[in-house]
Every structure is written in structure tokens, then in C-alpha cells.
Amino acid sequence: MQALAQHQGIAADGNAKLGEVMQAIAEHKGCGTTGGSGKASCGSGAGQGDLPTEIWEKVKNHPCYSEEAHHHYARMHVAVAPACNIQCNYCNRKYDCANESRPGVVSEKLTPEQAAKKVLAVASTIPQMTVLGIAGPGDPLANPEKTFKTFELIAKAAPDIKLCLSTNGLTLPDHVDTIAGFNVDHVTITINMVDPEIGAKIYPWVFWKHKRYTGVEAAKLLTDRQLLGLEMLTERGILCKVNSVMIPGVNDKHLVEVNKAVKSRGAFLHNIMPLISAPEHGTVFGLNGQRGPTAQELKALQDSCEGEMNMMRHCRQCRADAVGLLGEDRSAEFTTDKIMAMEVNYDLESRKAYQEKVEEERVAKVAAKQEELSALAGEMSDIKLLVAVATKGSGLINEHFGHAKEFQVYELSTAGAKFVGHRRVDLYCQGGFGDEESLETVIRAINDCHAVFVAKIGGCPKADLLKAGIEPVDQYAHEFIEKSAIAWFKSYLDKVNSGEIEHIERGDAEIRQGALITAA
Numbered sequence: 069m070q071a072l073a074q075h076q077g078i079a080a081d082g083n084a085k086l087g088e089v090m091q092a093i094a095e096h097k098g099c100g101t102t103g104g105s106g107k108a109s110c111g112s113g114a115g116q117g118d119l120p121t122e123i124w125e126k127v128k129n130h131p132c133y134s135e136e137a138h139h140h141y142a143r144m145h146v147a148v149a150p151a152c153n154i155q156c157n158y159c160n161r162k163y164d165c166a167n168e169s170r171p172g173v174v175s176e177k178l179t180p181e182q183a184a185k186k187v188l189a190v191a192s193t194i195p196q197m198t199v200l201g202i203a204g205p206g207d208p209l210a211n212p213e214k215t216f217k218t219f220e221l222i223a224k225a226a227p228d229i230k231l232c233l234s235t236n237g238l239t240l241p242d243h244v245d246t247i248a249g250f251n252v253d254h255v256t257i258t259i260n261m262v263d264p265e266i267g268a269k270i271y272p273w274v275f276w277k278h279k280r281y282t283g284v285e286a287a288k289l290l291t292d293r294q295l296l297g298l299e300m301l302t303e304r305g306i307l308c309k310v311n312s313v314m315i316p317g318v319n320d321k322h323l324v325e326v327n328k329a330v331k332s333r334g335a336f337l338h339n340i341m342p343l344i345s346a347p348e349h350g351t352v353f354g355l356n357g358q359r360g361p362t363a364q365e366l367k368a369l370q371d372s373c374e375g376e377m378n379m380m381r382h383c384r385q386c387r388a389d390a391v392g393l394l395g396e397d398r399s400a401e402f403t404t405d406k407i408m409a410m411e412v413n414y415d416l417e418s419r420k421a422y423q424e425k426v427e428e429e430r431v432a433k434v435a436a437k438q439e440e441l442s443a444l445a446g447e448m449s450d451i452k453l454l455v456a457v458a459t460k461g462s463g464l465i466n467e468h469f470g471h472a473k474e475f476q477v478y479e480l481s482t483a484g485a486k487f488v489g490h491r492r493v494d495l496y497c498q499g500g501f502g503d504e505e506s507l508e509t510v511i512r513a514i515n516d517c518h519a520v521f522v523a524k525i526g527g528c529p530k531a532d533l534l535k536a537g538i539e540p541v542d543q544y545a546h547e548f549i550e551k552s553a554i555a556w557f558k559s560y561l562d563k564v565n566s567g568e569i570e571h572i573e574r575g576d577a578e579i580r581q582g583a584l585i586t587a588a
């Protein structure tokens with residue numbers, strides 16, 4: 069419990085009241101049974117902005133539909149849907165669905181009953197787990213009985229958990245009424261093209277109504293069904309996110325058209341993800357050497373679409389059995405064997421109390437950020453730069469450089485701090501020693517950043533980072549990310565204005581694939 073409280077930044081904020089509630093909840097839930105790292109979080113947050121209240125209510129606790137929520141709220145996936153009805157050139161069936169996952173085999177496929185038990189076990193242990201998603205390892209709607217049986221069991225047993233679904237969209241129009249009947253508020257459709265000529269380069273075949281289609285005919289069928297499904301869902305007020313895989317030279321330029329097409333049909337959010345492609349995955353793209361985009365290419369495309377609609381930039385391309393905050397993976401704590409031995413104590417009231425406290429923290433974070441932003445008012449500069457942040461949640465700079473498995477990236481300008489992505493890295497700290505090779509990969513992954521914010525950093529990596537032109541910043545340890553980044557940016561501008569330093573643009577960075585290490 070002590071470790072959990074520290075992890076959640078309670079000591080750092082001196083919030084004794086929150087600490088008491090956490091203590092009570094943890095005791096009530098029997099946190100000791102988790103045996104895990106206690107990577108729960110509580111936090112702070114951006115407000116409703118100009119979102120209508122009914123939409124805000126749907127997104128504020130959903131880690132994928134709200135960037136801000138992903139610092140505080142967790143999701144879990146249950147792998148109940150093994151079959152698929154199409155073939156994507158970036159997918160190999162022995163790996164997770166690339167629509168919603170990074171390559172990596174699903175540890176266990178579950179029956180709906182096992183899935184429901186797992187959801188209750190996770191919800192009892194991780195009070196900020198608010199969303200249950202079905203995202204594979206195949207396509208949930210190619211396995212409708214298992215998918216909807218799972219929803220039925222969970223809706224009955226855990227009514228406060230939001231249900232979420234991710235599909236390739238081929239059979240979506242046939243299931244819209246059932247989806248609405250289960251009060252599913254969030255549906256993701258992976259749409260990589262609206263031009264069948266381009267689609268034919270991505271999808272070798274689709275299987276529909278007992279018939280296999282290939283080439284342009286297959287892609288035309290798929291795009292028609294996807295767009296129809298999207299329209300039907302948005303007509304019913306269901307929030308739709310569109311995922312698109314960016315495949316350089318195949319659909320990268322075309323995704324601007326996709327963005328317009330899905331926006332005009334009412335999509336709420338567009339998530340352009342980098343292609344994951346390596347020969348060892350055994351996919352068509354992996355084997356033919358198709359590369360993924362660089363960090364700069366991905367950001368440029370996301371930026372160019374942003375005027376059209378909300379862009380998601382915090383997707384972690386999760387496994388189909390992921391558990392925890394985005395960016396962490398606690399699935400190994402919840403294997404079927406462990407769940408069966410767990411004492412499940414699903415208590416709605418405790419979950420509610422915990423989440424109310426998280427809301428209080430979100431408000432405190434917004435206030436801190438606003439205060440710092442007012443210090444930037446009046447600054448005249450068109451400098452925009454990126455910084456990397458080591459965090460384990462709660463919107464705090466609370467991770468040691470050597471322990472970071474990913475860095476969050478913020479773009480700083482006189483408009484403030486904006487989250488623009490994350491970079492997976494190999495762990496630098498290997499059992500007490502710094503690994504020089506890993507450090508090189510970390511530097512390549514954040515090479516476009518001017519500074520890296522950490523809770524702590526050793527002398528050696530500090531020197532190497534400085535040599536690479538990246539400033540290690542540890543003076544804001546355990547403080548809120550955005551507030552700290554804005555304060556640092558203000559002092560950076562002061563130094564540029566006084567001539568103490570010269571602002572230099574930085575180069576491109578590598579998107580590291582599959583570097584997130586799962587506890588086995």
C-alpha cells in the first residue's frame with residue numbers, strides 16, 4: 069500500500085485526504101492480492117472545453133477518447149475473438165490484430181465466462197479501470213456470439229464499466245442494432261483507405277457472405293461497408309473513432325482523404341498509427357521490406373489532418389489482452405490461473421469514491437497549468453519545440469530516466485504544452501547498471517526533442533544526453549508535466565531572447581517498434 073501511495077504521487081502533493089481514501093479503498097479491495105507494481109494513478113485534468121455535456125460524460129473517463137484521461141484511467145481488453153474475415157498485409161494471425169495491438173502473441177484466449185471473471189478481478193484490483201474493450205486478436209464482429217455474450221455478462225455484473233469495440237467494419241452494418249442495444253458508446257473502425265485501388269495494396273482478400281473477394285472488388289466491398297457502418301453508428305449517437313495505419317508510399321498521402329471522408333460521416337476522433345512492420349512478424353509488408361513512418365512523418369500527417377477533426381496521438385497500439393494504463397501492461401498479473409485464485413470483491417461504491425478523488429486531482433492539475441500559462445502571456449515568439457517526459461501516470465514527472473519504457477512527447481510554444489505522442493524505448497537501467505546500447509536507442513527515439521524531463525537521472529546518461537544536444541531536466545521531479553514544461557519553456561525563451569543560447573531546430577527521430585517490455 070505504501071508503494072502504491074507513493075506511486076500515485078500522494079506524498080508529493082501532500083494530499084492527506086486523498087491518501088486516506090486511497091488507503092481505505094486499497095484495504096477494502098485487498099491490494100495485497102495484486103502482487104504487482106501498483107501502477108494505478110489518480111490525477112488531474114483538462115476540462116470539458118467546448119464539448120457538449122453528453123459527449124463529455126462519454127469521453128472524460130475513457131483513456132483512448134480523451135488524451136487527458138489516459139494519464140489517469142485504464143482500459144482492459146479480453147481476447148475472446150480469435151477469427152477474422154479479412155486479410156490485412158500488416159497482419160499475421162499468430163500475432164495480435166494490428167488494428168488495435170502491437171505485435172505479440174495473445175497469451176490466452178478466453179471464453180466469455182472467463183472474460184467476465186477477469187473483468188471483475190481487474191476492476192476489483194484497479195479502481196481506475198473504466199473501460200472494457202474487445203479488440204481481437206481477430207475481429208470482434210467476425211465472432212459476434214462470443215463478443216456479445218461477453219458484453220452481456222459484463223453489463224450485468226459490472227454496470228459502471230464502459231463497453232468498447234474495435235472492428236475492421238466488414239460486418240458492422242449487420243450489428244449496429246445489437247451494439248446500440250448493449251449501450252456500447254464507443255466503436256472503433258479501422259479505415260485505411262476510401263479508394264479501392266489503394267485498398268487492393270493493403271487487403272489481399274475479404275470473406276463475406278460465404279464468398280471470398282480479392283483485389284479491387286474486395287477493397288470496394290470493404291470500404292462501402294465500413295463507411296455505411298460508420299454512418300449508421302453516428303446516426304444513433306454512438307461515438308466513433310477511426311483508426312488508420314500509415315503505410316508510407318501506399319496510403320500516407322491518401323489518409324488526408326480518409327480523414328475528410330470519416331469526418332463528414334460524423335467520426336469523433338481520428339487515430340493515425342504508424343505501420344508496425346518487421347520481417348520476423350511474417351507479414352506481407354514485413355517480408356517485402358515495407359517500412360513504417362518516422363516520428364516526423366507521422367506527426368506531419370497528424371498535424372495536417374488536425375484542422376479537420378480531433379486527432380488521437382496517444383494510442384499505444386495495445387495487445388488484444390492488454391490491462392492497465394495505456395503504456396503499461398499488467399496483463400501478466402491477471403492470467404486465468406491467478407484470477408481463479410483471486411478473491412474478487414467488486415464494490416461499486418469504492419470505485420466511485422476513488423474516481424471522484426481522481427476528478428479532484430484533475431481539477432488541481434488544470435489550475436496549476438492555467439497559472440503557469442498566464443506567465444507565458446505576452447511572450448512573442450514563433451519557436452515550437454518538443455520535449456520528452458518520463459512518467460508513470462497521474463500527469464506527473466515521476467519516472468526515473470533509467471526505468472522509463474517510454475517517453476511522452478509534448479510540443480511547447482507560446483500557446484502552451486500540447487501532447488503530441490510517445491516514444492517506446494529499451495530500458496536503460498539493467499539491474500543497477502546503465503546499458504550503453506540502450507542509451508543510444510533512447511537518444512535515437514527522442515532525438516527530435518530539446519529536453520527530457522525526468523524524476524531522477526544518473527551522471528553518465530546525463531553527460532551523453534547533453535552531448536547529443538538533449539537537456540536532461542530533473543528540477544521538476546514529481547510535479548505536474550504541463551505546468552513544469554511551460555515553466556521550463558518560459559526560461560528557455562528568456563535565454564534565447566537574452567542571447568545566452570541560440571535556438572536550433574532538431575532533426576527526426578525513430579519510432580521504436582515493440583520495445584515495450586511486458587512482464588512475463
Ligand code: CLF
Binds near residue numbers: 233
Ligand atoms: Fe481498447 Fe480500442 Fe476501446 Fe481503447 S484501445 S478497443 S478504443 S479500449 Fe486505445 Fe489501445 Fe490505441 Fe486502441 S490505445 S490500440 S486506440
Ligand code: SF4
Binds near residue numbers: 167
Ligand atoms: Fe489482422 Fe485485424 Fe486485419 Fe483481421 S482486421 S487481418 S485480425 S489486422
